[in-house]
Amino acid sequence: MSLLELRGISKIYGDLKALDNINLSVENGEWTAIMGPSGSGKSTMMNIIGCMDKPTMGEVLLDGVDIAKESAKNLTAIRRDKIGLIFQQFHLVNYLTAVENVMVAQYYHSLPDEKEALEALARVGLADRAKHLPSQLSGGEQQRVCIARALINHPEIILADEPTGNLDEANENIVLDLFRQLHEEHTTLIVVTHDPEVAEVAQRTITLEHGRIKSDEINKMFGRN
Amino acid sequence: MFLRMIRGAFARQWKKMLIIALTIMLGTSLATAMINVMLDVGDKVNQELKTYGANITVLPKSASVMSDLYEVEGSSDDTGSYLLESEIGNIKTIFWAFNIVDFAPFIDTNVTTDGGSETRLVGTWFNHHLDLPTGESLDAGVNSLRSWWDVDNGSWIDEQALEEDERAAMVGAVLAKREGISVGDTIHVKGAEGETELKVQGIFDSGGDEDEQIFAPLDLVQELSGKDGYISSIEVSALTTPDNELAEKAAKDPGSLTIAQYELWYCTAYVSSICYQIQEAITDSVAAPVRQVAESEGAIMDKTELLMVLITILSLIGSALGITNLVTASVMERSNEIGLFKAVGARDGAISGLFLTEILLTGLVGAVAGYFLGFGFAQIIGHTVFSSSIEMKPFVIPIVAILMLAVTLAGSIPAIRMLLRLDPAEVLHGR
Ligand SMILES: Nc1ncnc2c1ncn2[C@@H]1O[C@H](COP(=O)(O)OP(=O)(O)O)[C@@H](O)[C@H]1O
């Protein structure tokens, strides 16, 4: 059984089909990139997978459970336990230090554990930045805090919506290296991107257009660069 | 972690929190000041109004019938028309003794002065010291009952300071001017039963008939008129509850009440029940309210209290609106943060709890500061309006605390609802 399976998913806003009959399955440990022009439905799909939105039609099976039928409260619980989110704008809490931002996710999940949070920061190479406020960190550093926060509760899937959209090349590479590392540790990654360079390092690339899957390809170059 | 988040939020947003705290502080201070002034104002207004004179006059039964029949004021020479001096203290033993603020007995006699003119000499208490059967003691008399008298020349008579054989008097300003009497003079007066020398200790301006009269200690006038132990009237100043139907019915005839009505009436500080109780305490007396003053006291107090209640309510509504605006703005500004908390799995209760804690902590700081500011306001109001300080009653603290808690929570409702409705997907992807 796949970790994630979308069956006949549609999301309709008025007479706009943001997603139109999407069928897709993602295996455990897979690294998938989702591409497509602006407005093609990428974020909509991520929101549905990330339990922040529900499809108008279809089933979303996560670990065999149809999350499209769950109540908002249960969705919050599923998101808390199974999903790690990485955002284009990082969304760090501006009055909390780096380590506290990681601990926020622990706090709302179970119990904050500063030692574990510091380890997570060390893993993304920010051990010496733990006590800095977001405003004292560079964009790349902020995104790494965001990644540490997404990882802290050991989610089953990491969802990243344009994670490198606000980063320069050097920081983009740092983030991609982290993704590689996560992939080697068998973390399931779904990364939305505009950027072909970000997409081509993934195992598989799905391209959306007008809410439909235009292509779904295995990246033959995967692992060689 | 919760504490760290609260601390961080305060550290980063202290300016906004400060404004919220200030809003709550203003509301609290007004509510504190108004409630305290309102609770204290009853006494203050009464003290203020007391200066317009006694609100109950006690006369001997026959004198009161006479004056009713012939519409003449004051005493007659009939010995039946006197009250007993020994019973005056009984006024302070009635059920509503605590509401009796002040009183003074009067007796008067006509005397002839050196200048040859007939004048009324009034005997009374100035600051008479009285030990009550209850063990209490008090000073009663015209020094406080006639507090509106202007004594620019000389001073009030202090009965306690008088020598055994010292014969002091206060002379009305009009009489003093006409007869050329000044402070320190000794005047000679001749009454029906004797004559005496009086040392003028003060000249007063009452703005009324009393300016033609001479006031001297009670025993001196009793001696001069041969009425030892008798007085012709008592003026009483009492704090009263405004009359209602029951009080009016009782005033006509207490016998017409049912037992329950009678109890209620007797145990309420209506001017009629206080009069009734005074009559019970003093043999053959008739106590009657000086209508106008008694009524206006109640009415003015009612209106003042209504005004204060309105100001309090308005200030609370004002604070609530202010809080609503500020907290809503703060939630809007922090929508990303709220969205993020939701995205990492925070329950609705946890997020509202965080924000409410912030607001309530801010409110607590504002309220404590506001209480002290309100204390200041109350004293300013007390001194400018009533020229005395306002007593701060401790039980006002919980009242104000509950009011402000309600106002703060009510003011936060729209913001909390907005916070709960907020969709993390909307804010986090920044469409
Ligand atoms: N809440 C919404 N209400 C109406 N239309 C929406 C809403 N969310 C997304 N859309 C529309 O759905 C389409 C897909 O949006 P989105 O998934 O954000 O695209 P992408 O992330 O690929 O740029 C767009 O045309 C967008 O305008």
Ligand SMILES: [Mg+2]
């Ligand atoms: Mg998008």
